[in-house]
Amino acid sequence: MSDNGTRLGVRKTYKLYIGGAFPRSESGRSYAVTSSKGRFLANAARASRKDARDAVVAARKAFPGWSGATPYNRGQVLYRVAEMLEGRRAQFVTEITDADGVPARKAGELVDLAVDRLVWYAGWADKIASVFGAVNPVAGPYLNVSKPEPTGVVAVVAPPMGPLLGLVSVFAPVIVTGNTCVVVASERAPLPAVTLAEVLATSDVPGGVVNILTGRQPELAPWLAGHMDVNGIDLTGCPADLALECERAAAENLKRVLRPQQTDWLADPGTSRMTAFLETKTVWHPAGV
Amino acid sequence: MRFEYAPAPESRDVVEIQPSYGLFIEGRFTDGGGAAFKTVNPATEETLAEVARADEADVDRAVAAARKAFGTWSALPGAERAKYLFRIARIIQERARELAVLETLDNGKPIRESRDVDVPLVAAHFFYYAGWADKLAYAGFGPAPRPLGVAAQVIPWNFPLMMLAWKIAPALACGNTVVLKPAETTPLTALAFAEICVQAGLPAGVVNIVTGPGATGAALVAHPGVDKVAFTGSTRVGREIARTVAGGRKKVTLELGGKAANIVFEDAPLDQAVEGIVNGIFFNQGHVCCAGSRLLVAEPIQDELLAALRRRLATLRVGDPMDKNTDVGAINSAAQLARITELVEAGEAEGATRWSPACDLPERGYWFAPTVFTGVAQSHRIAREEVFGPVLSVLTFRTPAEAVEKANNTPYGLSAGVWTEKGSRILWMADRLRAGVVWANTFNRFDPVSPFGGYKESGYGREGGRHGLEAYLDV
Structure with a gap:
């Protein structure tokens, strides 16, 4: 990036993020990523079905620890992600400017929004159960308590636009409640996602909680949608035909499906992206002496 | 030690079963397009009644009736919808013994259970959701949550009237109208419920009941005029439904199998x-x-x-x-x-x-x-x-x-x-x-205020409690 008259810059190899490590695609494939103006930026890894499966294994392995962590702890970790992201602001401004062709000032605002969104979601970790749980007054001598629990491993097809803010807006609500996830990054603009993986890797997020794949969304999403060890899928980034194919595949093990919908990433996100991947568990116990 | 019991039979005279039943569409009983089928008492194999089979045209009529009724029903003040549901709950209590006997005859479950568990829970469910109809703004789904429209509801044979209550009570409380298909082997209490709707003065088309086999349910679920699908039954059929609605706008809740x-x-x-x-x-x-x-x-x-x-x-x-x-x-x-x-x-x-x-x-x-x-x-x-x-x-x-x-x-x-x-x-x-x-330290307890539903392949969505409202609101 810092090519100038006297020194040749040292470029970064953009790889996948699976189980806390940065492997290349096992397939050895890559694809050229260009800026909004068509300038070559980098060769991103083009993940395969096998990479997607490895990512699911990593997410499943991370699930007991992450879902079993205290909500306070998960909130702290997400806040830490926001801190690390803030520190890399300049790097993301450059990447967003390249990807979207927006002026640096606008890109800076988008990074700030992404940081603020992480802080907002971080605060939900220890509040979601109070808001969506309940003590239910049953007609009998029983204590009856309902509380939200994470669905499990969630696949997320990130939106094509908003390579950072869109991405943060889809993965943060999934993991803050204790799910682990496999994210398929924006196919068009995957580089900020890989850089975000570097942020996650240095933010006390346990390996495997967030796994990030780059590559062809139509190639990867159906495998994740049909994977029997994935419990839910967010189809936000899918065009209609891919969403239909994925929702059909997801029926095989009755995944929770969040269908694509028009979303203004600048607006207040509300709670629906969190509740889409929560289960309600109700526990009964008799009261008596 | 062996205890001998004298017979203690419940009287079947408390219920009058008609020789044949039609579909309940737009407030009236009508013929079905398909060949009528028999429902039998599984304890004796005796035929109880002939029941109309709804074909695709009947399903179409029922959905159209529900759509027609939706505008007025959803526009009613919640307090008025509530009063209809309270009326229904009261009539269920008034006719409790008759409903329990009918359920036992059609389903085969012991009268002790239909009398002491099923029917009381049915009335309780209507009472509970009646009270929500005018309080939806306080249910945590925003200041003015909207109903979805026409709900297609397909229910199983194991708790016929209770499953009907779990489906219809929250749907109506939230302002939706419904087309419900009872199970092929247990249609009679749903048809008795249709009479209860008439007795309660419920506006025509708010509740429609179409009887028939799985194909009737499949036609209902796939109908383009339906906004919401609620199903209780096997995981195999649940999977088919999830495939059917894929890529569309229908909201779905599924309560499927288990192996607890x-x-x-x-x-x-x-x-x-x-x-x-x-x-x-x-x-x-x-x-x-x-x-x-x-x-x-x-x-x-x-x-x-x-x-x-x-x-x-x-x-x-x-x-x-x-x-x-x-x-x-x-x-x-x-x-x-x-x-x-x-x-x-x-x-x-x-x-x-x-x-x-x-x-x-x-x-x-x-x-x-x-x-x-x-x-x-x-x-x-x-x-x-x-x-x-x-x-x-x-x-x-x-x-x-x-x-x-x-x-x-x-x-x-x-x-x-x-x-x-x-x-x-x-x-x-x-x-x-x-x-x-x-x-x-207990098992198989149920209550209208208590959310019920599964993880993983047992389905998604919850029925019962405040959580149960979400399935019928545009949130």
Whole structure:
């Protein structure tokens, strides 16, 4: 990036993020990523079905620890992600400017929004159960308590636009409640996602909680949608035909499906992206002496 | 010790069954386009009535009627909708005995259960959701949550009227109109409910009932005029429905199968646990999606617990569902009996040990003796597949971690049971069991205020409680 008259810059190899490590695609494939103006930026890894499966294994392995962590702890970790992201602001401004062709000032605002969104979601970790749980007054001598629990491993097809803010807006609500996830990054603009993986890797997020794949969304999403060890899928980034194919595949093990919908990433996100991947568990116990 | 009981038959005169029933569309009973079918009493194989079969044109008419009624119904002040639901709840109470008898005749479940469990819960469900109709703004879904429109609801045969209540009460409270398809083998209480809607003065088209086989339900679910699909039944059909609605705008909730573990630790109160195990698997002949069909017992108490369980099972009274002393009634249909028989034979063939108490089964009707399998491995079909009958599979464990591992080793996740006197262990277990309902030191309790529904392949969405409103609101 810092090519100038006297020194040749040292470029970064953009790889996948699976189980806390940065492997290349096992397939050895890559694809050229260009800026909004068509300038070559980098060769991103083009993940395969096998990479997607490895990512699911990593997410499943991370699930007991992450879902079993205290909500306070998960909130702290997400806040830490926001801190690390803030520190890399300049790097993301450059990447967003390249990807979207927006002026640096606008890109800076988008990074700030992404940081603020992480802080907002971080605060939900220890509040979601109070808001969506309940003590239910049953007609009998029983204590009856309902509380939200994470669905499990969630696949997320990130939106094509908003390579950072869109991405943060889809993965943060999934993991803050204790799910682990496999994210398929924006196919068009995957580089900020890989850089975000570097942020996650240095933010006390346990390996495997967030796994990030780059590559062809139509190639990867159906495998994740049909994977029997994935419990839910967010189809936000899918065009209609891919969403239909994925929702059909997801029926095989009755995944929770969040269908694509028009979303203004600048607006207040509300709670629906969190509740889409929560289960309600109700526990009964008799009261008596 | 053997107790002799004199017969204590409930009178079937309290209900008048018509020779034939039509579809209930736009407030009137009409003929169906398909060939009428018979519904039989599974305890006697006697035909109870002929019932109309709705074809695609009938489904179309019913959806159109529901659509036509939606505008006015959804625009009614919540307090007015509430009053209709309160009226319905009261009429159910007034006609409770008749409904209980009708349910028992059509379904085969003991009158003790339809009278003491099903029908009271049906009335309670309408009372509960009636009260929400004018309080939706306070339910946590925003200041003015909107209904979805026309709800297509398909329900099973195991709790016919109760499943109807779980579907219709919240749908109407939220301002939706409904087309409901009862199960093919148990349509009669739904048709009685149609009369109750008429008695309550419910506007025409708000509730429509179409009877028929699975094909009728499939046509209803696939109908483009439907905004919401709610289904209770098998995971296989649930999967088909999820495929059918894929890529569309219909909101879906599915309450599907289960293979619940009922876990008994060595410090459990043994007599209570035995009652819970019996209630868990033999309630409603085991035709219960959340039945405790896998007993996980701590190895040290296995012999003691099984001896107590066998003693208790020997006292169960199996037979005439209309007898007030009957504990276990008839299997709902010949097809279900064949399914149970097939799985039980597989259990024996795979090497598990089968045991049933001595009991005389009636000659006519569909019957299956309460059955316990010991020596069951996790790989056996009777440990993996939903039997949906009075068949208990017993497995053992040594540590709490192993109990959790085995309990969760299923694609289902509807319910689970834990029996122990140690409070911290209950909470530890409850946290780790991947199931929508956990009964600790009890089993098979239901209440309108309590959310019910599954994890994993047991479906999605919740019925009951504040949570149950979400399925019928545009949120």
